[in-house]
Amino acid sequence: MSDDELRLARAYLSRVAEPPAHAVAALVAAVGPVRAARLIRDGDVSAAVDSQTSARRDGDTAAEDLAAVAVLGGRLVIPEDGEWPAWPFNALAVAASHGLRCGLEPLALWVRGDGELAKLTERAVAVVGSRAASAYGQHVAAEFGFGLAEAGVTVVSGAAYGIDGAAHRGALTAGGPTIAVLACGVDIAYPRGHEGLLERIPHHGLVVSEYPPGCRPARHRFLTRNRLIAALGEGTVVVEAGKRSGAKNTAASTAALGRVLMAVPGPVTSASSSGCHELLRSGEAVAVSSVAEVIESTGRLGVDLVEATRATEVGLPQGEALRVFEALPLGSGISAEAVAVESGVELPRVRALLPELELVRLAERVDTGWKRSHEGSWRGDT
Amino acid sequence: MSDDELRLARAYLSRVAEPPAHAVAALVAAVGPVRAARLIRDGDVSAAVDSQTSARRDGDTAAEDLAAVAVLGGRLVIPEDGEWPAWPFNALAVAASHGLRCGLEPLALWVRGDGELAKLTERAVAVVGSRAASAYGQHVAAEFGFGLAEAGVTVVSGAAYGIDGAAHRGALTAGGPTIAVLACGVDIAYPRGHEGLLERIPHHGLVVSEYPPGCRPARHRFLTRNRLIAALGEGTVVVEAGKRSGAKNTAASTAALGRVLMAVPGPVTSASSSGCHELLRSGEAVAVSSVAEVIESTGRLGVDLVEATRATEVGLPQGEALRVFEALPLGSGISAEAVAVESGVELPRVRALLPELELVRLAERVDTGWKRSHEGSWRGDT
Known part of the structure; x- marks a missing residue:
């Protein structure tokens, strides 16, 4: 079977049968494109193939x-x-x-x-x-x-x-x-x-x-x-x-x-x-x-997997530290005791957390007690 | 237990414990709000409850x-x-x-x-x-x-x-x-x-x-x-x-x-x-x-279920009828044989389908043969 014969047969089939032509495809699969094309040209086919090809089979x-x-x-x-x-x-x-x-x-x-x-x-x-x-x-x-x-x-x-x-x-x-x-x-x-x-x-x-x-x-x-x-x-x-x-x-x-x-x-x-x-x-x-x-x-x-885009709230205090931070005023300072009442966190924990917040620059010690640091405001969407 | 007592106790609890206070909630569930409030006020509680209430328990x-x-x-x-x-x-x-x-x-x-x-x-x-x-x-x-x-x-x-x-x-x-x-x-x-x-x-x-x-x-x-x-x-x-x-x-x-x-x-x-x-x-x-x-x-x-919004292509011919319709010219008419060649649908089917298309006003018989009806254009997005 020459390459030319194959290509001519499939070119003919591509015009004679309007896709989708399942019966024609099945015939090609069964006998090959060259023999399928010859059978169709001669009208020597099943009723199913005939109905899919009779209208155009004469024009090669x-x-x-x-x-x-x-x-x-x-x-x-x-x-x-x-x-x-x-x-x-x-x-x-x-x-x-x-x-x-x-x-x-x-x-x-x-x-x-x-x-x-x-x-x-x-x-x-x-x-x-x-x-x-x-x-x-x-x-x-x-x-x-x-x-x-x-x-x-x-x-x-x-x-x-x-x-x-x-x-x-x-x-x-x-x-x-x-x-x-x-x-x-x-x-x-x-x-x-x-x-x-x-x-x-x-x-x-x-x-x-x-x-x-x-x-x-x-x-x-x-x-x-x-x-x-x-x-x-x-x-x-x-x-x-x-x-x-x-x-x-x-x-x-x-x-x-x-x-x-x-x-x-x-x-x-x-x-x-x-x-x-x-x-x-x-x-x-x-x-x-x-x-x-x-x-x-x-x-x-699967080449470039998309980067994980989960929000990671870096730098935000969590739990009791967050509550203590939120209790701090922006203006003048307040006592650790007042922070405890405002935050609802027990006093010893407040005393431990305030210096920690100070270390990460969220809290600041002033004359009157503790206040929020200027650098300690974060932006975020609650 | 009077309604007033209950309400006063829960009002006190709502201020003394900063939510979420699981230990306080467990205590309330165990002994009821009035007794829980009294125990907290007296400081007669577990370490867990104490840590959630000590900061504010004195201010009722x-x-x-x-x-x-x-x-x-x-x-x-x-x-x-x-x-x-x-x-x-x-x-x-x-x-x-x-x-x-x-x-x-x-x-x-x-x-x-x-x-x-x-x-x-x-x-x-x-x-x-x-x-x-x-x-x-x-x-x-x-x-x-x-x-x-x-x-x-x-x-x-x-x-x-x-x-x-x-x-x-x-x-x-x-x-x-x-x-x-x-x-x-x-x-x-x-x-x-x-x-x-x-x-x-x-x-x-x-x-x-x-x-x-x-x-x-x-x-x-x-x-x-x-x-x-x-x-x-x-x-x-x-x-x-x-x-x-x-x-x-x-x-x-x-x-x-x-x-x-x-x-x-x-x-x-x-x-x-x-x-x-x-x-x-x-x-x-x-x-x-x-x-x-x-x-x-x-x-x-579940009251008003949303209406089904599936597109139903009402009025569109399907399969071979669609192919025959598409083969029809808009200008002057062509023969059924030409429609068969153009559509790839066998001639007897074309002869059967053209009158059907005419009935639904998609095809029209003219001097020179068959053409698409003026009413037979549909709009749609392919």
Whole structure:
């Protein structure tokens, strides 16, 4: 089986069968792509495969498609290639074995860009969200995109307006890497306003699609595409999502694929964050507020664990010492006996604690007795 | 044992022992308040009790304290009274039996206001947060305070600047009820700027303290006080909290007392919400975005369960019908055969689905074939 034969067969299959085409995938798994393509072309297939292929089986444009993508500096990546993201896509096979709708490995991937797909997805996180994003959401998406890319983590997203675009742009600002997974052919700039963005991404990452060149974007294709975004990342960060956002579909795939689902909190007064808050409230997603927390949550990346941020009240007296300190006036001094009454701490303990507080400059001995030291005021939020 | 004797004894105990005074509490539990007060006054006590009482035992101002509070329209509520919040405070006893620091029922409570404490805490939620609150946090606290009070849920807080004050004010706007638990005597307006607020609360709820009149606020008293705020509510909502906010102390008490801990998400770019996000990320708190969610989370209140908010994509075609719809052009019509090729759906199914789409006004038959109906565009966020 020559490499050309394999690639032509998978190019043909990628156009003839609209994903998700489970029956076609099963046939390819059973007899291999070259024989599967021949059987489909001849109509010599089961009813299930026939229903998924009869509409397009007569138009074999595999050679033209490969040529068209090559002109753009692109290529068809197939499972037989070394750069096939076999490990990330393994989750799709596992999900398929559980009968989950999102569980289906693509038959091939059309790719633009110089990077190796498998290498770029070794450390990757998906950053997704609403097209109707707020300024806050776009700011956070850009910051996360930048920070992840700077940490060498590939930012995977869907090239849509709003959160997706901001995440890609953030990553590009850091010099990449980033991967845009499209719901149309890699030769189509969609959305139109992201033409420039989609031209830049191949220089710092990859533009990827399971749809052949010329294939138009469509709603069902976005939903089908979302499983690939979820699969290519170690986890998915939902930056902003309204109640009906498509990002919630990617979130569902993320959970179904056993990936880490993360959500960014936002103002509860913002409808753009309501989907994120639903995911947090239900426990489906873990809250992430920073790139460090994203990296910490996507365990397999496990390089830079976020620093422990527990408040340590250094320098504050505790227990009886605190009570004695609080009993001290700021102005003129009072006697140890008065401190005992005010604090409720017995006199011998007061006499022992006052010099200790003096040592750490919280108390001060004056003519009239004891007072709080000027240096001994602390700030804090009770 | 006369009522007067009991009240005088507990008034004396409330001043002589600085809470938390576990040894004194144990003595009172063992011999009753009147005998405990006498033993303490005489110095006829164990070393543990002695160390908690020796500093103040000689100054018995019980009668004066009761008179001073009566002048303000207040009273001392004691465990022997019918209005003692025995059920909410039961959690303190349970926590004590587990050796937890926050587990200690107060010896008595100084109270201003006409409401009955037990009745007002039948349905109550604590709303707390930073003094250094943002405009966002104060807005949410006021909204939650208003909405809870309007639903007949008592808003418990600490009368501090920032979130506490906003929560009380929100409740007052709805006509109450609200309870302010102070870390000083109920005759002291602290903070000074909340003097007016503290004057209004007794008319629509209660101002409560375990500290006797004249007792000054102090840092350790805020920490001790926080357990009462946590205990008096079915749950605690942390609206905003920085990394070192005292609200995190109330949050810890809430969890230790087995109450529901809730946190309001906010912008991750705001330091004022970082404490809330920590609580959400660790799983200690559940996210709440609305009053309805607070009421839903504090189960025992269980009156108005929040409406299910799952998005239902009514009216959207699914599966093959969606693919056929997406294949339809907006301009001039195309043949069913062309729709089959574009959609990848086999021709007989396309022929069956097009009239179905026409019925629901998503497709339209024209001279040249089939096109998308003008009414057949839907809005949605993919």
